[in-house]
Amino acid sequence: MFKKMMRGALARRLQTLQGRLLVGLVLTWLAIIGLLLGVAWGIGQTLVGEANLTHLGYQAEMLSRGLQDRLGQRFNALTHFTEQLADGPADEVGERLDENRSLLAYFEGVVIIEADGTVVADIPEVPGRVGLDTTSREFFQSMRHAPWPFVSRPFVGRVSEEPLVLMLVPRFTAEGEFNGMVGGLLNLAHGHFFRSIASQSFEHEGHVAIFQPNGEPVFVPHSLNGQVETLQRQDPLDFQLALDGWQGETRHQLGGESMLVAYRQVWEADWIVAMMMPRSAVLAPLHAFLERLWWTWLVAILLMLVATRWWVGRQLTPLHRLEQQIDEVGAGTRHQLAISSNLTELTQVSNAFNNLENERREALNHLRDRQTFLDAVLGSTPTGMFIADLEGQISYLNPALESLLGLPEKDPTSVIWERIHQEDRQGALDLWRHTLAHGSDFVRQLRVHDAQGELLWVEVHASQVQGSDKPLGIVGTVKDITERRHQEALQRWEAEHDPLTGLLNRRGFERRLEEALADFTKIGTPSALVLFDLDHFKPVNDEGGHALGDELLRRVAAVVTRETRRSDHLARQGGDEFGLLMPSCTLRQAEKIAESIRTAIAQASVRHAGKDYFVTASLGLTSFRPGDDSLATVLDRADAASYDAKRQGRNAIMVDGDATAPSSCGTEG
Numbered sequence: 001m002f003k004k005m006m007r008g009a010l011a012r013r014l015q016t017l018q019g020r021l022l023v024g025l026v027l028t029w030l031a032i033i034g035l036l037l038g039v040a041w042g043i044g045q046t047l048v049g050e051a052n053l054t055h056l057g058y059q060a061e062m063l064s065r066g067l068q069d070r071l072g073q074r075f076n077a078l079t080h081f082t083e084q085l086a087d088g089p090a091d092e093v094g095e096r097l098d099e100n101r102s103l104l105a106y107f108e109g110v111v112i113i114e115a116d117g118t119v120v121a122d123i124p125e126v127p128g129r130v131g132l133d134t135t136s137r138e139f140f141q142s143m144r145h146a147p148w149p150f151v152s153r154p155f156v157g158r159v160s161e162e163p164l165v166l167m168l169v170p171r172f173t174a175e176g177e178f179n180g181m182v183g184g185l186l187n188l189a190h191g192h193f194f195r196s197i198a199s200q201s202f203e204h205e206g207h208v209a210i211f212q213p214n215g216e217p218v219f220v221p222h223s224l225n226g227q228v229e230t231l232q233r234q235d236p237l238d239f240q241l242a243l244d245g246w247q248g249e250t251r252h253q254l255g256g257e258s259m260l261v262a263y264r265q266v267w268e269a270d271w272i273v274a275m276m277m278p279r280s281a282v283l284a285p286l287h288a289f290l291e292r293l294w295w296t297w298l299v300a301i302l303l304m305l306v307a308t309r310w311w312v313g314r315q316l317t318p319l320h321r322l323e324q325q326i327d328e329v330g331a332g333t334r335h336q337l338a339i340s341s342n343l344t345e346l347t348q349v350s351n352a353f354n355n356l357e358n359e360r361r362e363a364l365n366h367l368r369d370r371q372t373f374l375d376a377v378l379g380s381t382p383t384g385m386f387i388a389d390l391e392g393q394i395s396y397l398n399p400a401l402e403s404l405l406g407l408p409e410k411d412p413t414s415v416i417w418e419r420i421h422q423e424d425r426q427g428a429l430d431l432w433r434h435t436l437a438h439g440s441d442f443v444r445q446l447r448v449h450d451a452q453g454e455l456l457w458v459e460v461h462a463s464q465v466q467g468s469d470k471p472l473g474i475v476g477t478v479k480d481i482t483e484r485r486h487q488e489a490l491q492r493w494e495a496e497h498d499p500l501t502g503l504l505n506r507r508g509f510e511r512r513l514e515e516a517l518a519d520f521t522k523i524g525t526p527s528a529l530v531l532f533d534l535d536h537f538k539p540v541n542d543e544g545g546h547a548l549g550d551e552l553l554r555r556v557a558a559v560v561t562r563e564t565r566r567s568d569h570l571a572r573q574g575g576d577e578f579g580l581l582m583p584s585c586t587l588r589q590a591e592k593i594a595e596s597i598r599t600a601i602a603q604a605s606v607r608h609a610g611k612d613y614f615v616t617a618s619l620g621l622t623s624f625r626p627g628d629d630s631l632a633t634v635l636d637r638a639d640a641a642s643y644d645a646k647r648q649g650r651n652a653i654m655v656d657g658d659a660t661a662p663s664s665c666g667t668e669g
Contacts, residue, residue: 025308026301033297052277057249057262060275063208064264070193071167071268074106074184075149078169082182085112085171094121107167107184108191113140114180115171128159143168143181151269154188154218163188165218167269194219211272213243218271227254227276238263242272251279322350329357384478388413388462390471392436401478404458406451421447421455428460439464439471445481457485498572500550501557509571509579513631516583520624527583528590531638532619534576534601535650540615544608552606552615559600563593578617579638587623587655594619594653602651616651618642 081100085093093112101123103110112121117135134140139152147170157164165186171179186193209228210218215235220228231239231254238250242263249262258279266273318339328334336357339350384401388394394413401407405419420428424446435442442462447455462476496508504512519525534556541549557572560580564570569581580597582590601617620641628634637656645654 026305029301029304033294033301053249053251053260053262056260056275056277057264060208060262060264060273063275064266064273067266067271067273068268071151071266074167075169075268077103077106078110078167078182078184079149081110082169082171085182086174097121097123103184106193108187109185111166111183111185112180113183115178126159132158139166139168139183140181143170144178147172147178149268151271153212153216157185162190188219207276209274209276210266211243211274213270213272215239215243224276227259230254242274326353329353384458384480386462386476386478388474388476390436390464390473392432392474395473404450404456404478404480405448419448419450421449423447435462435464435474442474442476445485456480457482501554501572503557503561503578504569504571506571506573509569509573509581510631512569512581513634516581517624517628517631517634519583520628525584526586526623527581528585528587528621528623529634529638530580530582530590530594530597530619530621531635531642532578532580532597532617532645533642535616535618535646537576537615540606540613543611544606544613548606548608548613552604552613555604555606556601556615559604560597563596563600565593568593576615587621590621590623591653591655594621598651598653618645618650619653620645621653621655 081096081103084100085096097110097112098121100110104123109126110123111119111129113134114120117133117137117140119130119132119134122129137152137155139150142150142152149170150168152166152168154163154165156162165188167184167186168181169183170181173179188194207221207224209220209224212218215232217228217232231252234252234254236252238246238248238252238261242248245265247264249260252259252261254276260277260279262275264273264275265271322337322339325334325337325339329337336354337350339347381398382400384404385398386394386401387396392413394416397405397407405416407416407419417425417429428444428446431442431444434440442460445457445459448458450456457480459479459481460476461479462474464471465473465475496504496511498505513529516525516527520527537549537552540552553572553576556578557570560578561570564580565582565585567583568585569583571579571581573579580593582593585593598617598619601615605612605614607613620638620643622634622638622641624634641654641656645652648654
């Protein structure tokens with residue numbers, strides 16, 4: 001809970017300019033400190049590394065010189081003792097050696113070896129040492145062929161079984177011939193000579209190792225065993241150069257740690273001194289210094305933060321007054337800002353706000369005038385208009401649309417949709433949703449109910465109003481096209497109907513024939529066709545006139561219509577020629593209907609000048625067949641059947657060329 005409250009307080013603080021300035025200053029100081037520490041760390045590493053590398057080389061140089069001096073002292077002591085031996089008898093070397101026990105201050109042991117390689121005396125006396133044969137030792141062979149002071153390679157003493165190094169000085173006879181040697185033993189494990197080297201260190205982290213020219217270690221402290229083994233295994237170039245006689249400072253990666261290494265030569269013993277120091281030990285003082293410096297800077301930041309917070313708060317006082325006056329302008333209790341401050345920026349902000357407020361008030365007044373003008377225009381236009389939002393909710397209806405639909409302006413959008421005819425509602429709703437989703441225009445003719453329930457045809461055209469960067473809403477118009485639709489329907493009816501009988505004319509009949517033939521071709525729907533004309537119609541026109549003939553045609557149309565089905569299409573194709581299309585009708589069913597038509601026509605009559613006029617019909621019947629590829633084929637077949645009916649005596653039905661004369665037929669006369 002406490003952490004949550006602290007996070008909330010920090011978030012509120014960051015929402016203020018003062019808080020952001022303070023956080024910005026803190027982050028800036030932290031970035032500067034981090035940058036300075038990083039630069040100091042990088043430069044410090046380089047400088048400290050170079051300085052310590054130089055100092056390490058100086059230490060190695062001092063150590064190598066010290067070793068040379070100490071080796072020189074020991075060689076001098078051995079040489080002086082050798083000279084004493086040359087002055088006395090050969091059988092007294094043991095006594096002479098015992099008299100010079102002061103040599104043990106330099107060595108852990110001293111031995112005298114004859115020219116044949118036999119040890120003849122030693123101090124301190126070690127059982128088994130006198131009498132040893134050293135001719136197989138490398139140092140003996142070296143001294144015989146190069147008789148000058150020599151330091152042997154490390155070896156394990158046969159008697160002491162300790163790791164030893166032997167410092168040798170040759171003995172000569174009065175004639176200058178090789179007469180043996182005197183050797184001082186240095187114990188690698190316990191001798192004070194090498195213990196003094198082991199105590200050498202640099203800042204308690206650096207250590208010294210001594211190598212032979214072949215890379216084998218002469219002396220290695222226990223703390224350096226792992227690094228020396230790694231150095232021998234990796235065998236870097238600088239190490240090989242040092243074994244060849246190079247002196248200098250370098251860096252090695254040993255055991256995953258960077259080491260500073262200084263190589264020096266001890267020529268008297270043919271040794272290579274390597275002084276090593278871990279880089280982490282070199283950088284430890286720098287790290288400690290930077291850590292102390294970091295805490296010092298952090299305290300300085302906290303003190304500066306307190307001072308900065310006070311100073312920022314004081315500088316932002318005019319800004320708080322500006323904020324208060326802006327709130328008053330927003331509340332309407334003030335119209336202008338009045339800030340007295342010597343800060344140029346605040347004065348500029350105040351002036352800019354006052355100018356903007358003046359422009360806003362002018363724009364608001366202008367907008368109100370335009371809104372009033374727009375309301376007047378929308379209210380006076382006879383075309384219905386509406387406004388909807390981008391969600392499709394209608395927010396405004398002008399008076400013309402309210403009057404057309406009989407709806408008050410505040411009715412919900414759902415009520416308006418309910419006024420749409422049920423058959424048109426779903427299609428209009430789908431198109432409206434598409435318009436909202438894609439921004440396309442909504443154009444549709446549909447039926448709506450007015451307040452009295454009367455059905456009206458309207459044309460709706462709506463489109464999005466696009467702002468500078470996004471759509472603002474939808475504006476639409478609604479036109480009453482009821483009269484136009486009725487007129488168009490009448491024109492379509494007149495174009496396909498006979499004005500005398502009200503039946504289909506040739507144009508309308510052929511269109512329906514084409515549709516029926518297409519259905520038959522696609523799905524095999526059976527249809528029958530009857531073509532017939534009237535027998536004995538010419539005397540009616542000749543004796544009674546065209547008016548009497550027209551009346552008879554209307555009566556024939558009426559009686560035939562009564563005998564057909566609601567789905568059938570009856571047409572007057574011109575003069576006394578008629579056609580009947582019977583969709584979804586088999587030939588057998590069509591014969592029955594044709595017979596009832598023939599009978600009904602024979603009973604129709606008109607009277608003129610005391611005389612009754614009758615007509616009959618010759619009917620040709622056919623049906624659609626597979627392979628019928630055009631109307632002409634079907635019409636020709638039905639027309640031929642009608643002519644066959646006339647040749648067979650009229651008042652008859654011919655089905656595809658077969659004459660049928662019912663028993664109820666009247667005679668031709």
